Amino acid sequence: MTQILQPHRIELDDVVLRPFVARDEAAVAEALRDPDILRWTAGTAVIRTPADQRARKWLEPRIDGWAHGSAVFAVADAATDYVLATVSVRDVNRVPDQAVVAYWVSPAARGRRLAARALDAAARWAFAPDGLRLHRLSLDHALINEGSCRVAVRAGFQLEGTMRDYYLEPTGERHDSHLHSRLATDPVGQCPGATAGS
Template structure:
């Protein structure tokens, strides 16, 4: 039976390149992509700060999650990027442009980086690249970034990428691993009219 690719990025949209990275489509039909997705979601650091709506923990769940993202991409509601090294193609993490509203020219961004790729500015470089893409390719005006209160690393990434801190949202996120408890979140945002931060040092 021939392999059928279910990409999580609409085929009419480009895959951003720059800052030593290539933001590629996730392929929901790829075992390797599903395994990488699962490893990222099960990473303890990810689970400390993020609580997906579905708390799956196996390969079947990972495939289901990627298929859902592929459907959202086809419907123009999100774009899910596999962050890869621009030279080797090695997968480094994920960046999503989510909850896209073209009428409001608004979307929310989120990201995670695999443990072995941390400490190299991957999230910063990927967010800068995806932000430019969202403003130019999608014509958006505002990008929002939310993270759990206390997640100082994510705060620093947001600020380096020009996402200004706009306040604390009370009880805006699930507690880690729970859907029956809530915690505060920081809201950051960047506008298309804001100055673009300088390009990062690519090592």
């Protein structure tokens, strides 16, 4: 069933998950200065864009994402509304009941398990009867990206296996990747670390 996505907002203790807006460009530009965000998440088109135009190139399709079947959340500080991170539930209409998730956290906001907490919250909404009603969410990460593996497991995404030479960098370098998934029927308790600052 093709779903029309209604932009959505999820409030956690210290952050809010909300759609991106044009005024987030400066925060996105700050994030895209991080080589790991560029390397693992930005995509070839953004990487090949001149540095001073990358944020807009990244942001515009994400603002529009909801109209095109991807729930793209900015994770913003609850007090200042400044974007610290993102988590997205992509391509909801490509395979029935399934979608792929992705995330990054700006370097200055790392170390508080923000990715796992935002991913857990987005997954719960994606599975919920009053959310997207999906059954399966999956993600992949290069094996050498160990922090992303920790995020996935902590957010209840079980390791399913290794995909050989799955991730191709714009440099031509290939990486084996882990495939993780979380099902709506998985017995997932409260995301460990879900309490701010724990």
